[in-house]
Amino acid sequence: MSSALIYLTLIAYFGATALWLGFFLAQRENFCRGGVWLLGLGLVFNTLVLIFLTWTVGYLPVATFGQTLLVSAWALVAAFLFLYWRFPIKVLGALTAPLAALMVSGTLLLAPGHGVVSPALKSLWLTVHIILALLGNAALTLAFLAGIFYLVQERQLKNKNFGFFYRRLPSLEQLDALNYWCLTIGFPLLTGGIITGSLYAQHTLGSFWQWDPKEILTLLAWLIYAVLLHERLTVGWRGRRAALLAICGFVVLLAAFVGANLWFSSFHNFASFLKQP
Amino acid sequence: MNLVLLGLNHKTAPVALREKLGGLLTDLGAAYQELQSHPELLELVLYSTCNRVEGLCATEDPEKAIGRMRAFFSNFPEVTPGELDKSLYLHRDREAVNHLFRVAASLDSLVVGEPQILGQIKEAYRQAADSRATGPILNRLLHKTFSVAKRVRRETGIGDHAVSISYAAVTLGRKIFGDLAGKTAVLVGAGEMGELALEHLKSDGVGRIIIANRTLERGLQLAQRFGGEAVSLEELAGQLLFADIIISSTGSSHYLLTRDQVKGVMRKRKHKPLFFIDIAVPRDLDPAINEIDNVYLYNIDDLKEVVEFNWQRRHQEAAKAERLVAEETLKFLEWLETLAVYPTIISLKEKADRICEAELKKTLGHLGGLNPEQRQALEVLTHSIVSKLLHDPIIFLKRQHQPSRPHRELDLVRRLFNLDPERNGELTDEE
Numbered sequence: 160m161s162s163a164l165i166y167l168t169l170i171a172y173f174g175a176t177a178l179w180l181g182f183f184l185a186q187r188e189n190f191c192r193g194g195v196w197l198l199g200l201g202l203v204f205n206t207l208v209l210i211f212l213t214w215t216v217g218y219l220p221v222a223t224f225g226q227t228l229l230v231s232a233w234a235l236v237a238a239f240l241f242l243y244w245r246f247p248i249k250v251l252g253a254l255t256a257p258l259a260a261l262m263v264s265g266t267l268l269l270a271p272g273h274g275v276v277s278p279a280l281k282s283l284w285l286t287v288h289i290i291l292a293l294l295g296n297a298a299l300t301l302a303f304l305a306g307i308f309y310l311v312q313e314r315q316l317k318n319k320n321f322g323f324f325y326r327r328l329p330s331l332e333q334l335d336a337l338n339y340w341c342l343t344i345g346f347p348l349l350t351g352g353i354i355t356g357s358l359y360a361q362h363t364l365g366s367f368w369q370w371d372p373k374e375i376l377t378l379l380a381w382l383i384y385a386v387l388l389h390e391r392l393t394v395g396w397r398g399r400r401a402a403l404l405a406i407c408g409f410v411v412l413l414a415a416f417v418g419a420n421l422w423f424s425s426f427h428n429f430a431s432f433l434k435q436p
Numbered sequence: 437m438n439l440v441l442l443g444l445n446h447k448t449a450p451v452a453l454r455e456k457l458g459g460l461l462t463d464l465g466a467a468y469q470e471l472q473s474h475p476e477l478l479e480l481v482l483y484s485t486c487n488r489v490e491g492l493c494a495t496e497d498p499e500k501a502i503g504r505m506r507a508f509f510s511n512f513p514e515v516t517p518g519e520l521d522k523s524l525y526l527h528r529d530r531e532a533v534n535h536l537f538r539v540a541a542s543l544d545s546l547v548v549g550e551p552q553i554l555g556q557i558k559e560a561y562r563q564a565a566d567s568r569a570t571g572p573i574l575n576r577l578l579h580k581t582f583s584v585a586k587r588v589r590r591e592t593g594i595g596d597h598a599v600s601i602s603y604a605a606v607t608l609g610r611k612i613f614g615d616l617a618g619k620t621a622v623l624v625g626a627g628e629m630g631e632l633a634l635e636h637l638k639s640d641g642v643g644r645i646i647i648a649n650r651t652l653e654r655g656l657q658l659a660q661r662f663g664g665e666a667v668s669l670e671e672l673a674g675q676l677l678f679a680d681i682i683i684s685s686t687g688s689s690h691y692l693l694t695r696d697q698v699k700g701v702m703r704k705r706k707h708k709p710l711f712f713i714d715i716a717v718p719r720d721l722d723p724a725i726n727e728i729d730n731v732y733l734y735n736i737d738d739l740k741e742v743v744e745f746n747w748q749r750r751h752q753e754a755a756k757a758e759r760l761v762a763e764e765t766l767k768f769l770e771w772l773e774t775l776a777v778y779p780t781i782i783s784l785k786e787k788a789d790r791i792c793e794a795e796l797k798k799t800l801g802h803l804g805g806l807n808p809e810q811r812q813a814l815e816v817l818t819h820s821i822v823s824k825l826l827h828d829p830i831i832f833l834k835r836q837h838q839p840s841r842p843h844r845e846l847d848l849v850r851r852l853f854n855l856d857p858e859r860n861g862e863l864t865d866e867e
Contacts, residue, residue: 316611317726319738321745330614331709395706398730 171201172260225269232262234297292352298345303409306402373427376415383408441532443490449523468567479571483560541588597746602633617641625686684720695724
């Protein structure tokens with residue numbers, strides 16, 4: 160049941176990817192409309208998988224890296240569709256859809272873990288911590304994608320190169336505003352994720368802060384975003400510098416999300432969620 | 437039914453001749469009245485723009501119609517027949533349809549892709565329709581023309597790319613600012629190209645306009661014209677704080693603004709983007725300004741490159757549009773071909789009616805003394821027999837008609853029912 164739903168999600172996301180890329184190349188409006196609908200359909204399947212899994216195992220499926228990717232894909236697509244509704248910058252879909260499709264592919268490729276799930280995952284506090292952190296990640300991923308588009312378009316305009324990308328990418332102002340918007344949504348979510356996490360740690364482990372690699376990297380990313388937001392609000396930083404900083408922040412965040420699980424031993428490591436029986 | 441299109445355009449005729457003919461066609465009502473008095477011109481549309489004068493007619497007798505149209509054009513005393521003959525081109529049937537579609541889609545224009553031509557042809561058609569000069573064929577053709585032109589605009593990028601320097605500046609501005617509404621534009625120095633660019637910016641919604649000129653008087657004049665404010669050239673650096681777009685076209689021999697001047701103001705501007713357009717030669721603005729973050733500087737050569745590039749794009753799109761037009765031309769001709777069966781259907785029906793009438797008359801003469809109801813019943817009987825009998829041949833004609841072999845079925849039916857008794861003897865089998 161759940162694997163069938165995962166496949167449906169995957170097909171919808173890949174279909175959406177094809178349509179968005181088609182839109183990007185051919186600039187046909189109906190491709191983009193189709194892409195939005197397919198992404199929406201994929202999101203419905205994705206939501207159903209998550210509900211089904213949560214219902215059968217009794218906790219949000221984040222015990223393995225693969226499962227977490229599924230939740231992350233859900234958060235990314237949900238954030239994108241929400242953003243698209245308020246801020247219809249179409250080209251963003253051409254990067255979001257493939258990213259979501261790759262994440263769900265990751266879910267299917269990574270071996271599902273077997274074992275006894277740590278009872279900690281059943282805690283409501285921890286679920287809130289994870290959801291906030293992943294939604295924050297999703298919004299900041301979109302800020303990162305907007306930053307990349309900004310840098311590309313800025314290069315075209317500075318170098319007076321009016322080719323492929325110049326025609327297809329929206330104006331600098333729009334891309335910059337998109338970056339800012341995603342930051343103002345993503346940053347509070349990330350902050351909330353950190354706070355709930357440390358409160359939970361205080362409650363269970365007796366201290367707010369563990370100097371865990373994932374914690375350190377996330378704090379670093381948080382600081383980068385805090386600087387960016389501060390400079391944007393006070394000095395009026397924008398454009399290239401803001402885009403670069405958003406990209407830096409995302410790279411650190413990505414290291415925290417992926418690297419901390421693969422390279423370091425930590426209690427955020429997925430291996431610690433599953434105890435071999 | 438044949439279509440004939442006669443006309444001249446910017447490629448075949450000098451501007452003086454186009455002006456003369458265009459001027460003479462101003463009284464279209466009279467022109468239509470005169471031309472409609474000739475029976476060979478069944479349906480007619482005349483249109484003239486600054487680049488072309490053309491007449492299109494539907495006729496059964498193309499040679500006579502061509503002569504009549506040619507005579508009409510050369511009838512004006514201002515036009516000498518010699519210069520007219522050199523300039524006139526003639527398109528028939530397929531070429532005529534194709535030409536009209538190309539004209540309306542702005543493929544035949546001086547500036548390929550310019551949008552005005554469709555409106556001009558619509559207006560010309562409205563006048564022709566008002567003068568009752570058009571009929572079923574041209575009505576359909578013209579409506580098809582409008583939809584083809586719209587399709588070309590929708591499905592190709594023929595009108596998307598700015599091909600004038602002043603307009604290219606506006607499209608660049610849109611790529612930087614997205615929306616120009618509420619932005620402030622500063623024009624430094626007067627000059628045709630700068631003013632043109634400012635006009636484009638204004639029609640695109642630029643909020644505030646400031647003119648900085650060496651002589652304040654001229655500046656005030658321009659400010660009045662554009663609804664802006666005038667400042668002196670010395671205040672320019674100060675204006676950088678509020679400006680978003682700066683167009684510079686002075687005759688100054690040194691740079692008006694340097695990199696450091698602009699860089700100094702960026703922090704105070706909270707790094708809001710600045711867009712400089714330097715159309716002066718020699719240049720007014722330090723090229724190093726382009727290196728500053730959030731500042732974009734384009735000089736006249738850069739803009740020329742944009743325009744050149746857009747021309748190429750437009751011509752690529754035009755090739756796409758040509759394919760589309762050719763496809764639609766074919767579709768219209770298919771429809772026109774099916775029209776060819778209607779005269780045969782009509783004469784078939786007429787012949788049947790004639791026989792009915794004659795036979796009824798004969799029979800009623802023999803019988804005599806019938807009451808009106810009986811007479812009517814007899815008439816209904818004969819007519820329904822005939823129409824039932826003709827039903828299948830008519831359906832055959834309508835359905836079997838193939839544009840590729842237009843005359844085969846028609847000839848067959850005409851011979852079968854002997855619709856052309858005078859031709860019957862000379863007809864030979866086509867195969």
